[in-house]
Amino acid sequence: xxxxxxxxxxxxxxxxxxxxxxxxxxxxxxxxxxxxxxxxxxxxxxxxxxxxxxxxxxxxxxxxxxxxxxxxxxxxxxxxxxxxxxxxxxxxxxxxxxxxxxxxxxxxxxxxxxxxxxxxxxxxxxxxxxxxxxxxxxxxxxxxxxxxxxxxxxxxxxxxxxxxxxxxxxxxxxxxx
Numbered sequence: 001x002x003x004x005x006x007x008x009x010x011x012x013x014x015x016x017x018x019x020x021x022x023x024x025x026x027x028x029x030x031x032x033x034x035x036x037x038x039x040x041x042x043x044x045x046x047x048x049x050x051x052x053x054x055x056x057x058x059x060x061x062x063x064x065x066x067x068x069x070x071x072x073x074x075x076x077x078x079x080x081x082x083x084x085x086x087x088x089x090x091x092x093x094x095x096x097x098x099x100x101x102x103x104x105x106x107x108x109x110x111x112x113x114x115x116x117x118x119x120x121x122x123x124x125x126x127x128x129x130x131x132x133x134x135x136x137x138x139x140x141x142x143x144x145x146x147x148x149x150x151x152x153x154x155x156x157x158x159x160x161x162x163x164x165x166x167x168x169x170x171x172x173x174x175x176x177x
């Protein structure tokens with residue numbers, strides 16, 4: 001009886017060691033997000049400067065044909081397509097949430113409706129104009145448009161957000177879409 005117990009425990013120990021220590025088959029690291037520790041070259045490989053240059057040169061050499069220009073900041077400091085994102089960012093600083101956005105058929109005017117945490121309605125009217133200005137904006141706040149301080153603060157925050165988004169590198173709009 002003790003021999004059977006010994007054989008059973010020995011075989012259980014062998015199975016536990018084989019599967020518990022990672023001696024089994026490793027998954028393909030590309031199809032798995034499992035890291036096998038510091039020695040796992042695929043999951044933890046950090047390239048040094050020369051290796052990065054080599055990888056970038058190989059990628060650049062594999063490009064055939066014309067390429068797009070690199071992303072760059074907005075030409076006139078702001079982009080029309082950043083209006084919605086700038087309204088969200090500016091509203092967050094004043095505890096305002098965007099409820100809706102409407103644009104006219106020519107996409108030259110956008111009206112963004114926001115609401116404050118105290119349920120004060122705020123309306124942002126943005127008109128597209130020719131460069132270098134790109135846009136003009138007006139803001140009204142309150143049921144009777146009586147919250148002038150909130151409107152001024154939001155307009156200032158919106159203008160700052162538009163400039164910040166304009167500094168971020170971006171690509172020009174595609175004409176074919």
